[in-house]
Amino acid sequence: MTSRPLTLVLSFALASAAPVYGVYAQSQPAPAQPTPAQPVPAQSAPAQGAQADQGLDADDGGLTGSVSADGAWQDLGIAITNFATDNDVPTQTNAGSTGALGRALSQVVASDLRNNGLFKPSGPDGLPQPAYPQVQSPDYPVWSARNANMLVQGYVRAGADGNLTIGCYLYDVQLKQQLIKGGWQVGASDWRRAAHKCADMVYSRLSGESPFFDSKIAYIAETGPKDHRMKRLAIMDSDGANHRYLTSGQATALTPRYSPDYSKILYLSYLNGQPSIYVYDLASDTQKLIARTGNPTMAPRWSPDGKWILYSMASGGNTDIYRISSNGGTATRLTNTPGISIGGSYSPDGSKIVFESDRSGSQQIYVMNADGSEQHRISFFGGRSATPEWSPRGDQISFTHIAGNLRVAVMNPNGGGMRYLTNSWQDEAPTWSPNGRIVQFFRTEKGSGRSSIWQVDLTGKNERKLPTPVGASDPAWGPVRP
DSSP, X not given: OOOOOOEEEEEEXXXXXXXXXOSGGGTSOOOOOOOOOOOOOTXXXXXXXXXXXXXXXXXXXXXXXXXXXXXXXXXSOEEEOOOBOSSOOOOSSTTOSHHHHHHHHHHHHHHHXXXXXXXXXXOSTTSOOOOGGGGGXXXXXXXXXXXXXXXXXXXXXXXTTSOEEEEEEEEETTXXXXXXXEEEEEOGXXXXXXHHHHHHHHHHXXXXXXXXXXXXXXXXEEESXXXXXXXXXXXXXXTSOSOEEOSOSSSOEEEEEEOTTSSEEEEEEOGGGSOEEEEEETTXXXXXXXXXXXXXXXXXXXXXXXXXXXXXXXXXTEEEEEEEETTOOOOEEOOOOSSXXXXXXXXXXXXXXXXXXXXXXXXXXXXXXXXXXXXXXXXXXXXXXXXXXXXXXXXXXXXXXXXXXXXXXXXXXXSOSOEESOOSSBEEEEEEOTTSSEEEEEEEOTXXXXXXXXXXXXXXXXXXXXXXXXXXXXXXXXXXXX
């Protein structure tokens, strides 16, 4: 079963929430102001005397100026302290008492901000740790002396029912002002979600970009010998934590994709020996058969509104792309040319579909309207091109370029601006983070054939491997969780 949604207990965003610092803020809209929520009750929030904890007006805080390279982002000094507690008591979490949990929370926040490639935060190790009342009243001279531009502090309290109240604060040290704060009430098993929400809040406030840390990844978990792999549907948090198998491995599972509302996972299964399209419901841990065609079927994909599913099916010597209602029913054929057409991915507005086809004699990338009209090739840079996926921003298409090695690349929707993001032996099947800043893919090792999930940012830097308990392929990054 999936965990229940987090309860927002306070969030004071700036009226316009203009990004504090950064080149990406120049081209990205400011994050929207959250829906007003009730503050944490006085007994839950850190004490600060009679002074009320006020949010800032948009013009009252934040660094000024802009930067021109990611290096300047990384030079922005962000200090992250252990989350304080007013009473170190046992919790029902796997982290221990509220004191130990406060340290674990800060470590997750620091890891999120560090691994996204924009920032190099310091802490929590080696930094002064605030007492509980100081969470809302930082000692600015101490942090200024440590060359910190920004300060992230927080608190954690455990209720008698086992639930947790977790608060997060971002301060501008130079201006001695609070920029934003948020708080969440969570069950004991969801404490990491609160940490990801805190990191999302800080990330969005400083960069002006949409959040993405509180999201999950569906993938195919692989075990067994190279020539007889067991492939199971699995999910994990965006940082690789909280791994869980969804299928038993009785039947091979392939090409998962999250629904736009996060509630379901679409995938291909060989249950009963035939390739069939299933939707796995995350709330009920049940699955529903959508289509069993009796022919080789592959690569199911959602439409942005969740109403339609694309898939490819081989019939009569051709493999073409079809569209079917997400509730099942009769499919509509969208392509009808000699050869193989496969792997459709919708543009964010749902008006177009990018796909691969060998109708020209080799695998290349094409774009068509959502109804199948105006099909045209966009890849003209040598070699072969496969597995395209449209960015959530709409301005880029990621794909696998095959010219000797397999490498992950991106290009503009018109086929221009092609550039590589990776340079290894076999990298393929890219998938985008919810904000379009990071691309995930799977990498296969020479010899062993073992696969693992990696990610790289849109600049081609900050490449890193995600931890998984077994081999992993076919990643699919889901939307930010509700």
